[in-house]
Amino acid sequence: xxxxxxxNRHGLAHDPFKAIVTPRPIGWIGSKGRDGSLNLSPYSFFxxxxxxxxxxxxxxxxxxxxxxxxxxxxxxxxxFVSRNLVDKMNASSAAVPYGVDEFALAGLTARMGTxxxxxxxxxxxxxxxxxxxxxxxxxxxxxxxxxxxxxxxEVVGIHIDEAIIRDGRLDMELxxxxxxxxxxxxxxxxxxxxxxxxxx
Numbered sequence: 001x002x003x004x005x006x007x008n009r010h011g012l013a014h015d016p017f018k019a020i021v022t023p024r025p026i027g028w029i030g031s032k033g034r035d036g037s038l039n040l041s042p043y044s045f046f047x048x049x050x051x052x053x054x055x056x057x058x059x060x061x062x063x064x065x066x067x068x069x070x071x072x073x074x075x076x077x078x079x080f081v082s083r084n085l086v087d088k089m090n091a092s093s094a095a096v097p098y099g100v101d102e103f104a105l106a107g108l109t110a111r112m113g114t115x116x117x118x119x120x121x122x123x124x125x126x127x128x129x130x131x132x133x134x135x136x137x138x139x140x141x142x143x144x145x146x147x148x149x150x151x152x153x154e155v156v157g158i159h160i161d162e163a164i165i166r167d168g169r170l171d172m173e174l175x176x177x178x179x180x181x182x183x184x185x186x187x188x189x190x191x192x193x194x195x196x197x198x199x200x
Contacts (some may be wrong), residue, residue: 018044019182023189026180027058028089030077030110030119033099034066037064038110038119040092040102042081044180046149054155056128059138059148065098067149070132075116076153080126083176088123115157125164125175129157189196 010016010184019026021147027046031039043066045059060067070076083087091106100161103110109122113129120127122158130153138146172192 002073014183016182018180019185020087021075022181023179023187025177026081026089026122026178028079028092028121029058029070029120030079030103031066031075032073032118033065033069034072035099037099038101038103039129040079040106040108040110040119040121042089042093043068045173046133047173049152054128055133055152056155057150057152058131061148061151063149067135068098068149070153071135073117074132076116076119076130076132076151077113077116077118077123077152078128078130079124080175080180082125083190085121085123085176086178086186089178108135113157114159119138120159124159127159128155129159130155145146 001010008015021146024044025046027043029041033039041064043058043060044138048058049057050053057065058066066076075082082194088106088108090101094105096105110119111122112119116129116131118129120129133154135151135152138148139149139168140146160170164170166174177189179189
C-alpha cells in the first residue's frame, strides 16, 4: 500500500498515521490560568527535545487551555502517566469549559511546583517542572499555519517518587509507563529489555 497524504486515500476505515507513529509518550500537562484556575490535560503529541539543556514540548490542535495557560504564565508541568493512573488521566481528558479543575474532576491531588507557579499531580511517579522557552505555530508546505500550537519548555526541576528507583535507576517495570497508540489504543511498557550500542 502507498498513498500520498495530499489526497489521504488510504482506503482504511481510520487514518493510520497515528498508529504508525507509536508508541507516543503522554504529556500530562498541568498549568495554571492567569485567573488562578488549575488545568490538567493529556497530550499524545509530546516528547523530549534535548538533554542539555533539558527541553520538552507538547503540541495541541488549536490553542487549548494548556497552551493558553503556558503562554500567559510562562510555566507548566509534565506528569508521568503510569498504569495505575491511566483511568484518572483519561478522566482529565474530558472536554470541559475553561476554568474547570481537571485535578478535582479526576480525583487527583494538585500541588504547586517548587520552582514554578504551576500545579502537578502529587500521585505521579515523576514530574517535570518547566518554564516556557518558546511557542510555535508549525507551517505547512504551502506556507500557511497548520492550526497547531507547539509549546517548548525548559525543565527547571524534577520530582521522582523513590518507589520506582531500583539499583540507582528508574525502573520502568515498576513505573509501568503508558504510551498512546493509534485510534483509542494505549500500551504499557511493562516488558523491558536492555540493548547496548555496538562498539565503534
